Amino acid sequence: MKNIADHLFDILENSAKAGASEVQVKISFNKKKFFCQIIDSGPGIEIADVIDPFVTTRKTRRVGLGLPLLKKTAEDTLGYLKIIRLNKKGGTSLEFLINMFHIDAKPFGDLARVFMDVLIAWPQMNLKLIIPNNSIDNVILDSEKIKEELNLEAIYSSQIQNFIYETVKKELIEKGIDDHFSIEPKRKNS
Amino acid sequence: MKNLEELKKIRDRVRKDLELRTGKHPIKIVVCLGTCGIAAGARETMNTFVDLIAENNRSDIIVTTSGCAGFCEQEPMIQVYVEDKEPVVYGKVDLQAAEEIFEKHILNGEIVEKYLFSKGK
Numbered sequence: 001m002k003n004i005a006d007h008l009f010d011i012l013e014n015s016a017k018a019g020a021s022e023v024q025v026k027i028s029f030n031k032k033k034f035f036c037q038i039i040d041s042g043p044g045i046e047i048a049d050v051i052d053p054f055v056t057t058r059k060t061r062r063v064g065l066g067l068p069l070l071k072k073t074a075e076d077t078l079g080y081l082k083i084i085r086l087n088k089k090g091g092t093s094l095e096f097l098i099n100m101f102h103i104d105a106k107p108f109g110d111l112a113r114v115f116m117d118v119l120i121a122w123p124q125m126n127l128k129l130i131i132p133n134n135s136i137d138n139v140i141l142d143s144e145k146i147k148e149e150l151n152l153e154a155i156y157s158s159q160i161q162n163f164i165y166e167t168v169k170k171e172l173i174e175k176g177i178d179d180h181f182s183i184e185p186k187r188k189n190s
Numbered sequence: 191m192k193n194l195e196e197l198k199k200i201r202d203r204v205r206k207d208l209e210l211r212t213g214k215h216p217i218k219i220v221v222c223l224g225t226c227g228i229a230a231g232a233r234e235t236m237n238t239f240v241d242l243i244a245e246n247n248r249s250d251i252i253v254t255t256s257g258c259a260g261f262c263e264q265e266p267m268i269q270v271y272v273e274d275k276e277p278v279v280y281g282k283v284d285l286q287a288a289e290e291i292f293e294k295h296i297l298n299g300e301i302v303e304k305y306l307f308s309k310g311k
Contacts, residue, residue, distance in 0.1 A: 001229050010228045017257055066225040117233055120240055121223055121255040142191040149194065150201045153211045153252075157204045158244040160197075167193055 001069055003109025004034070004098065009117060010066045011038055011094060016122040018042035024128045025115075026137075029100075029175045032183055033079070034108075037095040044090040045083070070096060077102035100181050107180045112169040115141055116161060123152040131171055140171045207249070215252040216273035217296060222265065224258025230265035231284060238288040239268075242296075251296065264307055270295055281307040 001007050008025075015023045020042035028035045053068045071081040079097035086093055098105060118127050129141040141164065146152070154160045176182055201208070221227070221236040236253060243251050259267060264281030270291070271277050278301055280291060287305050294300050301309070 002231075006228055006233065009223075009233055010225050013223055013225070013228065013257075069225070069229075113233075113237070117236065120253065121221075121236065139191050145191050145194060146197065149198055151208060151211070154201065154204070154208050156211060156240060156244055156249075157207055158241070159200050159204050161240075161244075163193075163197060163200050 001073065001106070003107045004073070005109030005111050005114045007070045007073060007106075008036065008111065009114045011070065012114070012118050012127075013121075014066060015040035015042055015092075016118075016125050018045075020125060022126045022128070024130065026130045026132065027111075027172075027175075027177075028132055029177050029182065032099065032101045034098045034100055034177070034182075035095070036097075037093065039086070039091070039093045041091055044085050044092050051081075051083075073106055074098050076104040101183050105181060108177060108182060110179055111177060112165055112172055115168050116155070116165050119143055119146075119152060119155055119164070123155075129168065131175060138171075141168055207247075211249045213249070215250055217248075217251040218271040219251065219253050219296070220256050220269040220271070221253060222257065222259055222267045222269075223255045224262070224265075226258055226262035227265040227267065232266035234285060235266045235268065235283050235288050238285055239292060242289070242292045246297070261307070267307065272299070276310045278309055279307040280305040 001010065012023060015038070018040070020040035023038060023040040026037040051067050051071055053065055067081070074081045074096045077099040079099050081096040082094070084093045085091070115127065115129055118125070127141065127143045128139060130137050131140050132138065143152070150160070219239050221232055221239070223232050223236070236255070239253050243253070261267065261281065266283045267279060267281050268283050269277055269279050278295070280287070280302070283291065283305060291302050291305060294302050
């Protein structure tokens with residue numbers, strides 16, 4: 001994976017493939033630590049196994065690399081990856097932390113684009129993006145709300161696409177998340 | 191979610207285009223989005239197609255996704271389904287390849303041998 005955006009998209013693909021009808025992504029960025037929590041309503045996974053690359057349920061190939069790769073990306077920066085099964089019925093919470101100041105950190109990539117891409121790739125899955133501000137959960141994007149207003153196919157309209165993209169992008173930049181490492185001091189507008 | 195009002199305004203502006211899109215889609219482009227595909231850049235490939243569809247104003251084409259097909263070394267892979275024609279699978283579809291396939295295959299119906307992986311079911 002080239003960047004954190006790719007990792008995030010890959011994790012969301014897991015939720016989509018597991019048939020989750022809803023997935024909630026929570027992002028925060030404090031003291032150059034990027035924290036991301038993903039909660040989905042999928043059937044849940046066997047926690048002990050998932051980080052082992054040789055455990056997979058698919059039949060097309062015998063290795064599953066998504067989670068091991070993310071674990072490596074996080075731990076390379078002295079961060080972590082944690083997966084919790086929420087209850088017996090299903091639902092999984094996955095969280096990871098990446099220290100962006102660490103020399104081995106990967107760049108963010110275009111995170112805002114990831115959320116657009118999820119809407120295009122898996123329109124059946126409801127996606128909610130939350131960026132907490134002073135411990136208040138700010139809902140930045142809620143595909144269920146969007147669907148109330150328009151058919152999700154509208155996302156093929158570049159105007160709709162730009163609007164959603166810019167909405168998310170603005171919030172990320174406000175939190176100090178850029179496409180790179182977000183470690184440069186804030187520049188004054190020049 | 192803030193900004194929903196603004197979204198409604200844009201929706202009303204592009205309403206005509208949207209109505210066109212809710213019909214059938216005789217042409218379908220399937221992008222494989224397994225871990226292997228994503229690592230190989232399939233997201234860019236998918237975005238290229240979505241942008242090209244918007245640019246060319248083609249409401250009859252839709253992009254959907256699938257998982258890993260088991261030929262990870264060929265990623266990013268796509269399948270092209272055109273109504274009444276055999277499905278075509280392409281491998282190593284990067285940005286340039288996507289543009290070429292869109293122009294030649296999707297718009298003009300000629301298969302691009304250079305990136306061809308397999309034909310038929």
